[in-house]
Amino acid sequence: MIETRAAPPLPPLAPAYSSAFTLRSIVDTVRRTKPLRLSDVSQALKHFRSLHQLTQRDLATLLGFDQSYISKLENGQNLRDLATLKHIATCLGIPVQWLGIPTEGSPSMQSSELIEVAPSVIRLSQTVRENGRADAAVDELWPLILRLDILAAQDKSDSRLFLTLAAAQAMLGVILGDLLPEEALWVSVHFFKKAVAIADEYGDAMLKAEVYRGCGNELRKHKQYTEAISYLEKAFFLAPDGITKGVAAALLARTYGEMGDKENFRDVIGSVLYAQDKATSFTPTFNPVTVHEVHVRGLLNVGQVTLLPSLLEQDTPRSLAVSVAPQWYVISQLTRAEAQFCIGKIDDGLANLKKALIGAELCKLPHQVQRAIRSVQVVEAYGPAKAVGDEAKILLSKLSRQTFQISSPQ
Structure with a gap:
């Protein structure tokens, strides 16, 4: 039986398990064919150390325990104190039930x-x-x-x-x-x-629209375009208002652009621009900045390069005043850089690429850094471009160390 008597005060926690720990735990859970149930503390500590490549000393620091105590727990010493068990569960980022604590x-x-x-x-x-x-x-x-x-x-x-x-x-x-x-x-x-x-x-229809839209967008990133379009079309038709229809349409336009489907891109981007013009307010993910980015990148992808110079000059005060999620500024600067490379403005493009890399580091966006590396390859014969590309590769390595490398399941 677990004892519920008051436990002696525990040392302050090392900062709550970091996002890198959490990401590894998420992927570890997804990869398993059966859910992990850590029925005892010994199993939990060993698994956590293995997953995050920690020594017993590292784990002792994280938990605020002595290293010798970690060794005893891993070797099967019984632990029945409720407060200590809860403390361990919190640090490891697992439900208390997984350690046998009754709720x-x-x-x-x-x-x-x-x-x-x-x-x-x-x-x-x-x-x-x-x-x-x-x-x-x-x-x-x-x-x-x-x-x-x-x-x-x-x-x-x-x-x-x-x-x-x-x-x-x-x-x-x-x-x-x-x-x-x-x-x-x-x-x-x-x-x-x-x-x-x-x-x-x-x-209900509102939840379905939201979930379908998000699922379609992630499928697009994973290059599963046919399935992505199916979800995004359903999200568009279920959307309850003009803004949410505009968001779904923007993602559809992005998908058609990545597919190189010029005709469908032209039709859908028209719907996006219409939704923007009719909107009386904007959101952090649907606003003139995000719409402009979708438009520019789509034109790039479908090969309509002659339209880019005029579109790149269309930054308006309204665009700059609206609240925009920081990651969208990173995405927008990357797209602008790609367009500038395409029309021969390499120095301007490199300046925007550098800004994007700064934002990607601050927001921890590794796949935007991967995109930047690909973008700069088209102009790498230009000396300064190679230097920026090398900086991007160093940043990607840094972000990978902070998180981890993950491969698709076989």
Whole structure:
């Protein structure tokens, strides 16, 4: 039996497990054919150290314990103190139930309490992401999803619980789409597919539109264009207002552009521009800056280069005044650089590429750095361009060390 007596004060925690730890834990969970249930502390500590390539001393520092105590726990010393177990679960980013800690109250009571709290966590994660800190957002969202998953497995009749889980999974998919390198974007698609399954069974039109839109966008990044278009078209038709229709249309235009489909791109970008003109307000992800970026990149992809010079000069005061998510400035500067390379303005393009790399480092956007490396290759014969490309490769290596390398499942 686990003892619930008061435990002696524990040393201050090392900063809560970092986004790099959280990302590794997420991918480790996704890769497993069966859910991981760490039934004892020894197994939990060994798995955590193996996953994150930590020594016992590293783990002791993270937990605030002596290294010899970590060794004893890993060798099977019994631990029954509730406060210490909760402390370990928090540091490792796992639900307390995984360490055999009984939860208070019935599953229905736990579900009700979590459903009340979850929307605030999801909104906070969205706000943090829109302020350029997707790495911090993932630390808040992942523990919530783990707890919701456990409760959903215990009670399959609570539709509110499943809808809450779908909303959290969709938000995690968006965040992972920012943080993961291109070769790992299948993880983002994985969570969106789980959210889609729930939305299809329990969701209303608004939830379906949101989940389909996000799923389609991540599929586009993963170059699954046919499936992406299917989801994005459904999102467009289900969208409840002009802004959300505009967002879905912008993603459709981006997809058609990447496919090189000139005719469909022309038609859909017209709908996007119409939605922008009719809008009375904008969002951090649908505004003149984001629409301009979609338009420029689409023209590049479909080969309509002659239209680029005039479009690149269309920055307006309204565009600059609107609130834009920081990652969108990175994306926009990269696209502008690519367009400037295409029309021979290499120095201007390199200046924008450097700005984009600074933003990508601050926001931890490895796949935008990968895109920058590809972009500069077309002008690498120009001496200064090679230097910028080398800087981008160093930055990608740095971001990879901060997170990890992930390959697609075989």
